[in-house]
Amino acid sequence: MHTHQSIRTAVILLALAGGAAGLGAYNLTGKKWASPEAPYYVNPANADVSESAALAAIQAGAMTWSAQSNANFAFYYMGRTSGSSAAYNGKNEVFFRNEADGGTIARTYWWYNSRNELLDADIMFLDGGWRFFTGSSGCSDGVYLEDIAAHEFGHALGLSHSSDSSATMYSKATRCGTNFRTLAPDDLAGVEKLYPSPSSGSNSAPGVTIKLPGNNASYSEGSSVAFSGSASDSEDGNLSSTIVWTSSRDGKLGTGASFSRVLTAGTHTITAKVSDSGGLTASRQVSVTITTTPPPNQAPAVSISAPSDGTTVTQGTGITFRGSATDAEDGDLTSKLVWNSSVDGTIGAGGSFSRVLSPGSHRVRATVTDSNGVSSYSQIAVSVAAAEDPAPSPSQFWLSATAVKVKGRHHGDLRWGGSSSTKIDIYRDGVKVGTTANDGTHRDAINLRGGGSYTYKVCAAGTTTCSNAAVISF
Amino acid sequence: MRQYRQLVTAAALVVAGAGAALAAGPGQAVPIPERARGAERIVVATVAATTARYERNDFGDELIVTRAELVVEEAIKGAGGPVALEIEGGTVDGITLRVSDLPTIESGERAVFFLTSGKSGRFKAHLRGQGILKLDGENRVQGSSLTVDEIRRLARGNR
Numbered sequence: 001m002h003t004h005q006s007i008r009t010a011v012i013l014l015a016l017a018g019g020a021a022g023l024g025a026y027n028l029t030g031k032k033w034a035s036p037e038a039p040y041y042v043n044p045a046n047a048d049v050s051e052s053a054a055l056a057a058i059q060a061g062a063m064t065w066s067a068q069s070n071a072n073f074a075f076y077y078m079g080r081t082s083g084s085s086a087a088y089n090g091k092n093e094v095f096f097r098n099e100a101d102g103g104t105i106a107r108t109y110w111w112y113n114s115r116n117e118l119l120d121a122d123i124m125f126l127d128g129g130w131r132f133f134t135g136s137s138g139c140s141d142g143v144y145l146e147d148i149a150a151h152e153f154g155h156a157l158g159l160s161h162s163s164d165s166s167a168t169m170y171s172k173a174t175r176c177g178t179n180f181r182t183l184a185p186d187d188l189a190g191v192e193k194l195y196p197s198p199s200s201g202s203n204s205a206p207g208v209t210i211k212l213p214g215n216n217a218s219y220s221e222g223s224s225v226a227f228s229g230s231a232s233d234s235e236d237g238n239l240s241s242t243i244v245w246t247s248s249r250d251g252k253l254g255t256g257a258s259f260s261r262v263l264t265a266g267t268h269t270i271t272a273k274v275s276d277s278g279g280l281t282a283s284r285q286v287s288v289t290i291t292t293t294p295p296p297n298q299a300p301a302v303s304i305s306a307p308s309d310g311t312t313v314t315q316g317t318g319i320t321f322r323g324s325a326t327d328a329e330d331g332d333l334t335s336k337l338v339w340n341s342s343v344d345g346t347i348g349a350g351g352s353f354s355r356v357l358s359p360g361s362h363r364v365r366a367t368v369t370d371s372n373g374v375s376s377y378s379q380i381a382v383s384v385a386a387a388e389d390p391a392p393s394p395s396q397f398w399l400s401a402t403a404v405k406v407k408g409r410h411h412g413d414l415r416w417g418g419s420s421s422t423k424i425d426i427y428r429d430g431v432k433v434g435t436t437a438n439d440g441t442h443r444d445a446i447n448l449r450g451g452g453s454y455t456y457k458v459c460a461a462g463t464t465t466c467s468n469a470a471v472i473s474f
Numbered sequence: 475m476r477q478y479r480q481l482v483t484a485a486a487l488v489v490a491g492a493g494a495a496l497a498a499g500p501g502q503a504v505p506i507p508e509r510a511r512g513a514e515r516i517v518v519a520t521v522a523a524t525t526a527r528y529e530r531n532d533f534g535d536e537l538i539v540t541r542a543e544l545v546v547e548e549a550i551k552g553a554g555g556p557v558a559l560e561i562e563g564g565t566v567d568g569i570t571l572r573v574s575d576l577p578t579i580e581s582g583e584r585a586v587f588f589l590t591s592g593k594s595g596r597f598k599a600h601l602r603g604q605g606i607l608k609l610d611g612e613n614r615v616q617g618s619s620l621t622v623d624e625i626r627r628l629a630r631g632n633r
Contacts, residue, residue, distance in 0.1 A: 029572065031572075084533075084534070085534035085535045085536070086535040086536070086537060087535060087536035088536065088569065089536075097533065099533075101601075101602060103503070103601065103604070104602060104603075107573060107575045108574040109535075109537070109571060109572070109573050109574075110571070110572055111569055111570065112569075112570055112572075113569060113570075114568045119569070155574045160574075161574075163617075172503065
């Protein structure tokens with residue numbers, strides 16, 4: 001949560017302060033880096049924008065001074081840091097802090113020695129008090145990070161505040177202003193005074209080219225990227241072995257005309273830079289994208305916890321079914337389970353339900369399909385035995401049947417009574433399968449294997465006077 | 475006459491903001507009356523002595539901090555008496571730290587200090603650099619036309 005400052009009289013303040021514009025009002029701190037280059041690291045974690053956007057904006061702000069001026073100085077990005085505090089530790093760090101303090105948007109700490117040589121500089125953006133935006137549109141009641149970064153890197157290279165209200169180094173920023181990212185003549189005069197360009201009368205700048213990687217090239221993550229380039233200078237000759245290669249994501253990559261390196265995933269701005277003995281520099285940049293390869297899709301896993309495999313119940317008994325399903329990519333898929341019986345078809349869905357199954361031998365399968373269309377299932381066997389028919393009275397024509405396997409093949413043992421007929425017709429599943437003497441017993445050879453159920457009845461031969469139905473299951 | 479006074483007051487507010495902003499930023503200047511409301515004490519004082527040392531703050535920053543002993547000549551708000559002010563920056567063993575939104579403090583400098591309590595009974599500048607308005611030999615804030623009289627009037631008008 002940001003505590004945004006009131007804009008108050010800012011417009012008037014800026015308008016009157018602008019009276020000092022055009023007076024050549026830059027201020028040097030009197031300190032400067034001994035080297036024409038200073039490395040910096042960035043901790044892009046912040047409360048407002050993506051880390052990649054913050055990183056790009058900060059790099060753009062840092063590059064403002066070398067890209068727009070003829071000063072013999074440049075900041076160069078060395079990579080990310082986890083640092084989030086200011087200290088004289090020999091590492092120039094840029095980071096955000098969730099702090100609101102006195103209306104300040106950002107501040108720079110710099111350390112120097114008695115010879116006025118800058119030794120360390122840390123930049124802190126206060127995103128507790130201000131909301132930062134990137135790019136150049138969409139800002140509302142905040143500030144653009146690139147512009148504030150340009151101002152703070154101005155401090156880091158040795159400039160103090162200017163009284164020129166058009167300058168990047170002016171002490172007050174306007175909300176959503178994009179003016180700091182473009183150096184004013186006052187800024188240019190200041191930085192070029194601090195780091196004058198070497199005389200070009202007797203020295204010409206070197207040239208550098210990048211052969212590999214090609215601009216906008218794309219590689220898969222883990223691939224080795226080949227870097228190759230050449231550099232030359234009219235005074236120094238071949239400088240290819242001194243080319244310094246850096247990545248906007250991975251920092252310094254190497255030095256020399258060619259080498260290979262594995263880069264982290266993402267889009268990199270690759271810079272090849274060379275300096276001649278006269279202090280003049282040249283650089284070229286290409287963009288390279290390292291793409292990530294998604295892992296292969298994993299099939300979901302299904303388990304059935306109830307009923308246990310091989311459970312047998314009596315016809316009419318409710319059975320509770322429980323199961324679960326998980327997937328490496330989709331997580332818990334239990335609610336998407338679909339349950340099917342080989343006898344009754346679809347019997348339920350989800351992780352738990354109860355159901356009465358038809359008599360017979362069921363193969364119950366719980367199936368789930370993940371978001372990539374890959375299905376898995378788990379399966380159990382459930383047998384539902386037919387309920388015993390009530391004992392018939394002697395005067396009734398009755399039938400009972402028992403399932404029997406002979407050498408693995410189905411048979412039905414029948415017993416009946418209550419008929420005065422001399423012959424009895426045997427019906428299995430509504431089809432007459434034989435006629436036998438009315439002696440009260442008969443073994444019907446079905447001769448099938450596996451699961452199944454059969455319904456019998458017996459009738460007085462040639463009549464429709466029949467017994468009750470009896471069911472057997474295997 | 476009344477219009478002239480209003481104009482002077484507005485200009486003073488503005489210049490105070492611009493002057494203070496030289497030690498701040500980038501940011502936006504807080505008007506004097508608002509600074510006065512937030513400060514525990516406002517004093518016109520001279521820096522009598524300074525000492526500096528490394529200190530680690532609550533954020534983990536390892537900074538050189540200067541302790542300044544102030545001789546108070548006038549209390550515009552709050553109590554009078556000596557003040558010990560702590561401010562980030564200073565020199566230890568030949569290494570100097572500067573901070574972009576704070577001024578340096580040196581012995582003999584005279585300023586209007588807007589103060590809030592810090593640690594161990596020492597004070598710090600309210601709103602950092604905007605809480606220290608260094609004065610020139612004519613009792614004006616350096617680089618502006620704002621006078622101590624005007625600061626006093628603006629501050630007391632908001633107590």
